[in-house]
Amino acid sequence: MSEKLNIGLDIAGGDFAPGCNLEGASLALAEFGERLHLTLFGPEQQIREGISALGIPDSAYTVVDAPEVIEMGESPIKAFMSKPNSSISLGFKYLKEGKIDGFASAGNTGAMFGGAVVSLGTVVENIRPCLMTYVPKPSGRDGIILDIGASADSKPENLYQFAVLGSTFAEHISHISNPRVGLMNIGEEPEKGNELVKAAYKLMVDTKDFNFIGNVEGHDLFRDKADVFVCNGFTGNIIVKLCESWYHISRKFGFNNEFLERFNFENQGGSPVLGVNGAVVIGHGISNGKAIKNMIGLTMNVVENKLSQRIKEAILRNA
Amino acid sequence: MSEKLNIGLDIAGGDFAPGCNLEGASLALAEFGERLHLTLFGPEQQIREGISALGIPDSAYTVVDAPEVIEMGESPIKAFMSKPNSSISLGFKYLKEGKIDGFASAGNTGAMFGGAVVSLGTVVENIRPCLMTYVPKPSGRDGIILDIGASADSKPENLYQFAVLGSTFAEHISHISNPRVGLMNIGEEPEKGNELVKAAYKLMVDTKDFNFIGNVEGHDLFRDKADVFVCNGFTGNIIVKLCESWYHISRKFGFNNEFLERFNFENQGGSPVLGVNGAVVIGHGISNGKAIKNMIGLTMNVVENKLSQRIKEAILRNA
Numbered sequence: 253m254s255e256k257l258n259i260g261l262d263i264a265g266g267d268f269a270p271g272c273n274l275e276g277a278s279l280a281l282a283e284f285g286e287r288l289h290l291t292l293f294g295p296e297q298q299i300r301e302g303i304s305a306l307g308i309p310d311s312a313y314t315v316v317d318a319p320e321v322i323e324m325g326e327s328p329i330k331a332f333m334s335k336p337n338s339s340i341s342l343g344f345k346y347l348k349e350g351k352i353d354g355f356a357s358a359g360n361t362g363a364m365f366g367g368a369v370v371s372l373g374t375v376v377e378n379i380r381p382c383l384m385t386y387v388p389k390p391s392g393r394d395g396i397i398l399d400i401g402a403s404a405d406s407k408p409e410n411l412y413q414f415a416v417l418g419s420t421f422a423e424h425i426s427h428i429s430n431p432r433v434g435l436m437n438i439g440e441e442p443e444k445g446n447e448l449v450k451a452a453y454k455l456m457v458d459t460k461d462f463n464f465i466g467n468v469e470g471h472d473l474f475r476d477k478a479d480v481f482v483c484n485g486f487t488g489n490i491i492v493k494l495c496e497s498w499y500h501i502s503r504k505f506g507f508n509n510e511f512l513e514r515f516n517f518e519n520q521g522g523s524p525v526l527g528v529n530g531a532v533v534i535g536h537g538i539s540n541g542k543a544i545k546n547m548i549g550l551t552m553n554v555v556e557n558k559l560s561q562r563i564k565e566a567i568l569r570n571a
Numbered sequence: 572m573s574e575k576l577n578i579g580l581d582i583a584g585g586d587f588a589p590g591c592n593l594e595g596a597s598l599a600l601a602e603f604g605e606r607l608h609l610t611l612f613g614p615e616q617q618i619r620e621g622i623s624a625l626g627i628p629d630s631a632y633t634v635v636d637a638p639e640v641i642e643m644g645e646s647p648i649k650a651f652m653s654k655p656n657s658s659i660s661l662g663f664k665y666l667k668e669g670k671i672d673g674f675a676s677a678g679n680t681g682a683m684f685g686g687a688v689v690s691l692g693t694v695v696e697n698i699r700p701c702l703m704t705y706v707p708k709p710s711g712r713d714g715i716i717l718d719i720g721a722s723a724d725s726k727p728e729n730l731y732q733f734a735v736l737g738s739t740f741a742e743h744i745s746h747i748s749n750p751r752v753g754l755m756n757i758g759e760e761p762e763k764g765n766e767l768v769k770a771a772y773k774l775m776v777d778t779k780d781f782n783f784i785g786n787v788e789g790h791d792l793f794r795d796k797a798d799v800f801v802c803n804g805f806t807g808n809i810i811v812k813l814c815e816s817w818y819h820i821s822r823k824f825g826f827n828n829e830f831l832e833r834f835n836f837e838n839q840g841g842s843p844v845l846g847v848n849g850a851v852v853i854g855h856g857i858s859n860g861k862a863i864k865n866m867i868g869l870t871m872n873v874v875e876n877k878l879s880q881r882i883k884e885a886i887l888r889n890a
Binding site: 498 | 755
């Protein structure tokens with residue numbers, strides 16, 4: 253029997269913690285049990301009380317007492333630095349020390365993102381880590397879009413790096429060979445767009461680092477035109493929140509089918525922090541048990557396929 | 572009997588010209604006939620041949636022979652300048668000379684927008700005209716979003732002006748009193764966002780020129796939170812094309828209801844060019860007869876409610 257993956261899970265983070273987090277832990281152990289050991293970060297007594305009702309064998313998990321809590325509204329980096337005994341701070345400490353293989357949380361996104369960068373460092377210098385999410389397409393596999401808000405302002409070289417990061421994710425995690433990378437723009441022609449994307453286009457047009465297919469537009473997002481959609485975090489964040497709200501409105505109207513259901517964040521698991529030294533996944537704040545389970549599954553995928561290492565190799569290839 | 576509005580219609584512009592344009596002219600005369608006279612710009616013989624089958628009385632329209640055609644893919648300003656006998660160039664000539672009250676076309680957007688700015692001029696110096704579209708909300712009236720792509724790069728003061736333009740449109744054309752203006756951003760807090768919106772926020776926060784309600788996010792677009800959504804043309808263009816494709820995908824899946832149908836561009840009429848001296852409406856390139864009819868209706872609304880004059884007054888109030 254091969255050694256199990258040891259995934260750290262934040263039990264205190266998220267709107268429905270700790271109940272849904274523990275439920276998600278239980279679901280994950282049931283689904284991935286033979287490959288999974290969980291290290292649970294949070295107030296120890298709360299975890300032990302909650303877990304006893306779920307019938308999880310003691311050998312399946314370890315508890316790390318984290319009495320401090322970073323609230324959802326707190327200033328991220330400040331909270332991260334000033335609460336070393338919070339679940340998020342301890343999770344990164346364990347990850348950095350190699351005591352766990354990956355860390356997942358549905359808690360404060362800023363604290364998770366900032367904590368990942370500060371604690372683990374980036375895979376190379378001068379890279380800007382980012383966040384991504386899936387873009388379901390009616391035909392074919394899900395695409396991905398990045399950055400979705402890790403940075404609000406970008407330079408052309410940041411967009412180029414996002415393309416490398418996204419392409420690496422699509423290849424090694426989504427298993428799409430030679431993923432097509434499109435640059436989000438307001439027209440197809442090379443001369444279209446704002447100064448940022450026009451300059452990014454010039455950087456990308458002759459690249460051998462990824463499969464650049466040119467500019468793509470808003471209506472291409474759900475077509476099978478590209479696998480990776482690159483944009484600045486400002487636009488990406490607005491796009492993703494718009495899609496999410498459209499999913500909710502559609503469901504409220506009683507619309508439902510397999511395609512629409514692929515927008516359901518519960519099925520997606522969250523966003524890895526792309527570009528840091530370690531496997532870190534940030535889940536949605538409103539994660540329920542199923543979402544937490546899928547967040548753990550995505551973290552396992554990121555660990556098993558050595559995403560951080562693949563990204564480092566991809567960045568170094570073009571250095 | 573009050574004098575009729577004389578609306579200029581481009582018969583040569585659009586993917587389905589001249590057939591759908593003439594059909595739209597016929598529908599408009601049937602619906603607005605007592606208030607409407609049409610001046611039709613395009614190749615005269617083509618217009619006369621097409622119109623004879625539609626049973627439109629000769630007194631309802633005037634034909635202006637425009638033998639040159641600006642194609643959809645042509646370089647806009649170059650085509651506009653080099654083809655003085657095109658339907659678009661002649662339409663603006665007539666509008667500038669006061670021979671028509673408003674001009675509408677589903678042709679080359681760039682030629683229409685550039686032509687409007689060059690021919691008519693802006694309502695004041697140092698204003699950047701822009702384009703808008705409707706944002707249906709499940710509850711309440713349609714909101715509007717602007718700019719949707721007239722400019723790709725914006726400065727904070729441009730966003731401020733877009734807010735004035737949008738607020739004036741919402742009040743005088745959509746008849747929403749004291750319209751709520753939201754700044755599209757990636758978080759609600761004043762300190763959120765990229766450098767552009769942070770600076771725009773500071774310009775807007777204490778304004779008396781419009782009813783600023785603060786930052787809004789992607790998921791607020793379809794909520795009843797704001798009536799006017801202000802963003803840079805790059806992001807706005809991507810949002811609008813994304814919404815349009817979602818409408819088409821939803822219809823393809825057989826989803827349908829009153830809300831979804833409000834996304835149908837056919838019902839909306841197009842976008843006025845906001846900030847120029849004159850009533851100009853640009854329709855969707857794929858306009859059918861119904862869309863053309865509604866484009867004419869919107870142009871009449873813009874003329875009757877003196878939108879250009881209202882915008883000029885609003886801009887001068889804050890000068």
